[in-house]
Amino acid sequence: MPELPEVETTCRGLADVLVGRRLLNITLRRKGMRIPFPPGLTSSMVGCTVSEITRYAKYICVHLDNGYSALAHLGMSGRMVITNSQVQPGIHDHVVFDSENDVRIMFNDPRRFGLLTITKTAAIGNHKLLSHLGCDPLAYQFTPEFLSARLKNRKLSIKAALLDQKIVSGIGNIYACESLFRAGISPRRMAKSIGGNKVISLVSSIKEVLTEAIKAGGSSLRNYAQPSGELGYFSQNWQVYGREGLYCYCDKNGKRGIKVKRILQSGRSTFYCARCQK
CATH class of the missing domain: 1.10.8.50 (Helicase, Ruva Protein; domain 3)
Structure with a gap:
């Protein structure tokens, strides 16, 4: 299972190609992964610009300029793959994000223990997936x-x-x-x-x-x-x-x-x- 360093590395890699760019299309290739994709997931993201990508414990947080944030967890076998629109998704690529500058991100997860959902950025710390989590070990509060x-x-x-x-x-x-x-x-x-x-x-x-x-x-x-x-x-x-x-x-x-x-x-x-x- 990807742990904190792997998730942090993923966040930094995604930030390099997505921050400041608009999401043009999101394709959901199944109804969900560990949990169902929520209604309005794609409509809350398409057309928005990625303002920041951060990590919350083992979660990837994609913050958008419309006040919403996507939460992704890689589960046991998930990974985000950076490619371009010429590369077609494979059987285990369950979500495809297309952004400006011909950047395509594919959420690949053979075991489907990962997840993707959406929440309001201002309330992200109160989300049921995050609210119970302890202090981040790299935070200054972890003394x-x-x-x-x-x-x-x-x-x-x-x-x-x-x-x-x-x-x-x-x-x-x-x-x-x-x-x-x-x-x-x-x-x-x-x-x-x-x-x-x-x-x-x-x-x-x-x-x-x-x-x-x-x-x-x-x-x-x-x-x-x-x-x-x-x-x-x-x-x-x-x-x-x-x-x-x-x-x-x-x-x-x-x-x-x-x-x-x-x-x-x-x-x-x-x-x-x-x-x-x-």
């Missing part, structure tokens, strides 16, 4: 004090807490594993036990990992590439994720036999080093 308060008395693992979108929004499995490794915190630890220097290190690690991943264009997941078609290369920097059975980087030569482990937590794979993370 050690903030996270410490949200973890207080939480009787769940710190890994599960980071995946709880009501606590902090946008972090997924990959970046939770990588952030915990960088902070030296075991994913098995109870969330309520993370305080003091540990929570300071964790907040710093989360921001660093996400920022580095965005600069790298995200991670090349099975169904994800940047809108331009380029692959993200942060996966080359994974320290623990997907490295089960390989020697940890604290034991590069394998002389001490320290390997990355994988456990299941709430049905999700967690990768960590038992020596580095306490």
